[in-house]
Amino acid sequence: MSKTKIFVSAYACEPDHGSEIGVGWHWVLEMSKYFELWVLTRKSNQENIEQWLAKNPETNEIHFVYYDLPDKLRFWKKGMRGVRTYYNIWQLRTNKIVKQTMIENDIKIYQLLTYGNALWKASRFGMKQTFIWGPTGGVDTIPKEYSKHYTAKARFIEWARRCVVKMLPINHGFKKRCKNADLILCKSYNMQNAVPEKYRDKAKLFTDVAVDIKEKEVSKALHHSTKFLAVGKLDAWRGFDLLIEAFALALKENENITLDILGIGIDDERIHRLIQDFGVASHVNQIGEVRIDEYEEYMRDCDVVVNPALKEGAVTVSFDSMAYKKPLICVDTGGYTRYFTNDYAVVLKREGRAKLIRELKTGILKMTDELVRRQLGEKAFQEGMKYTWEDKGKEIEKLIKDLIRD
Template sequence: MSLTALNDDISAVQQDRSLKVLLSAYACEPNRGSEPGVGWNMAREIAQYHQVWVLVSHTHRDAIEAELNQRPIPNLHIVYLDPFGWVYDWSQEGKRAQWDVHLHYYLWQIKAYLVARRLHQTIGFDLVHHVTYVKYSSPSFLSLLPIPFFWGPVGGGESSPRRFWEGLSLRAKVYETLREASRRLGELDPFVHLTARRSCIAWATTEETAKRLHRIGAQQVQVLSQVGLNEAEISVLTDYASSESLPIRFISIGRLLHWKGFHLGLQAFAQANLPIEAEYWIVGEGPENQPLQELAQTLGVAHQVKFWNRLPRAETLQHLGTCLALVHPSLHDSGGLVCLEAMAAGCPVICLDLGGPSVQVTADTKFEQQIGCKSMIG
């Protein structure tokens, strides 16, 4: 996302001096994608201009301290906290459903407010900004502090279109039903409404979320993606771009969850009129691993599909650079950082016109890549 817009809005609160900014970033970790990457990148970028105190869970402590030992950020102050000493175990991330994380996050928000109130009495913050989780239907109790409150970007207002439910398993349909119920329950939470009403500005990742923010009481709402790349990251990613002729190979990267839509990628690959040497690589791990492998067998393309499991970031990007296009058919992704990374690496993106990816992959960001006598838009 553009940090220029964010910095302009922050500067509007108090001009001509460095501010003391309190950042709520439950998920915050360097060298990570998804929400932890959003939290870390936001904190790092704002710290270029202002003094920043970041509230974060202990689960990210080792990675943060290792990064800061190598590359200190003078204006960045990290405050670790967790409710009742309960540090959430992310060692099973991507391997099982983790419903209890929502309870941990809600309790963490309460603890964060109590810690922030004491810090504010000592430090005197100029404003507070909630960054992660990027979830509009959960409150941020930091909005109760007597200082300007900035919210987001937040997402979660996106839904899987019903026409895509036909290909989902019973378990996936139950998940989608519970997700919708949880979201509607969150919209009834008086603290969510209070968070919306007290926000000076609420950033929404998509138009779908923006409409929901208006409904729960936010007055100033703008659409702004929560994902972005700085110049250093773009420079690194361009090194993975290949100038050589690429094989007919497609790749999907991410947690193997039903709503990531990789089953749609497999179906499209099987139905496309592609040469026998064409390949489809899937990088990631999660509960859909076995169902996806079985689907590849059923579709008769198992010999052309390679499952790489989860790989180190550098190795993942190397694989990306050897592929013709990224296939990212996510059903309700608020962000989709991998789409930005692929475009920065010169790799076209094939995605659905849904959620965060549809905000990034537009006519304004397209380029044309010639594939034989056909043209692919990326």
């Protein structure tokens, strides 16, 4: 029996990466077990994808289609700078590719997989087919109580985001995507509630990440101090400032703790300054960007993972903590944190800023107990076995096949 054909738009999709790029790759691999896929992604991903496929010839057949903007339309893009504008132009320019590929191969289903940002464009032709949108998000905002401590640039970004989200009820592009979608996979409750009420029956809460159990080496080394690890792009909303303040408070009660921060971003200088201002430079290390193998080594070697992000962010790292048997301290975002409870993690409510810092401090101190860490880490691993990528693939299959039947 032939597999159902699906066209997947996966701008971010590449093997051996974390974050959304790795998420896109995992989704494609899992979906290919159940469906025949045509996957549109960036041409810059082609070399790595083809090298991986050559080493893994048993992979289910996936038809990749590659496209990048011509140089004259991307000279201004560097890394993640300008990615929103580039992505939206890319969606416009690839609409003909989507149409041609779907018609030539008699594909009736279109999924916009990555980027998972509800404020960004989708293929005009794809939206007119059976349209699966997501997992998507990007409508969470940061209260002024937190953002007033940011740099001027970051404050403006958060102000602009609040304005855009407030205007969603009259945002034509957003409403059109909601109307056209046959299934909307929402990363968080806020995304689900942002969908207009008359379309909300199509919106399903569905996180985009799962636990990658395979080939994880778990370090059993004992440290003289408790090693905490925080990973993510250094954006203001990711809460590294809160973590540094909480760490400074915790150090007053226990000096046998250290923190490594992995990542780069626009908040780099502020984070460096805060480390100096709070006098924690001898205990907090701002490492910068690392390769995937270095990231894995840091995960193996740490005792505790902390994700202080105030909305959906560093989700892959959080799920990786389960695979590495590391307890997680995180802030409840109403999305991925549905998979974590205080039975095997420390999940904090995003209430007042001062209160959250105090509770972060309490969570840090709790994790200095080696027995507590080991018990929570083992429980987290056992729980994570329920949320593997294989399990996620089966969930995806059921959702799509239910949609087709309906």
